[in-house]
Amino acid sequence: AQKVTQAQTEISVVEKEDVTLDCVYETRDTTYYLFWYKQPPSGELVFLIRRNSFDEQNEISGRYSWNFQKSTSSFNFTITASQVVDSAVYFCALGQAGGGYQKVTFGTGTKLQVIP
């Protein structure tokens, strides 16, 4: 069975601080995909990044960076110099490979509040 754990329910930081959102996953698949989605207060789900299980390179996109470590089954997300607009719920998700369809299992989300 697939499982995604986001142990941090809520995090508050002061603007300009760095913050890391943790994600630990479980799967028996050797091929899988990992995602991060952002859900701002308006409610929509915004795609941030996709990673496949064969690509452990870390990625940086502006103030966002992701650290994928298969050895610890973790896919952590860091926001550098946080801004108030970063306030949202962030979901880590695991995509099941094979079977001809995509089934994504979401974590419970981490609510990030950036205080001005």
Added chain:
Amino acid sequence: EPEVTQTPSHQVTQMGQEVILRCVPISNHLYFYWYRQILGQKVEFLVSFYNNEISEKSEIFDDQFSVERPDGSNFTLKIRSTKLEDSAMYFCASSERSVGGELFFGEGSRLTVL
């Protein structure tokens, strides 16, 4: 930029009534999904749909639910005889690829059952 659109954005219904939530996926996508998010909780998979049939459904997706692609563009979720616990945000998503493809989500339809 192409997007998934959902209607209505919010629907209020009485318990026991039927509701239909509509979605227009991105035009060249072949894989369609419904997810549900009860307020304050995680996003849960309901069903995936490809080639005019259900690929997989979760345990949540019981006989009360059905999906349909009535024409070339719409993808609908029907909930028969709604219950209070059906109140949630329902997200439609589509993807170009079957596996590993980015899921493009619509903005959601909030269903409130009274």
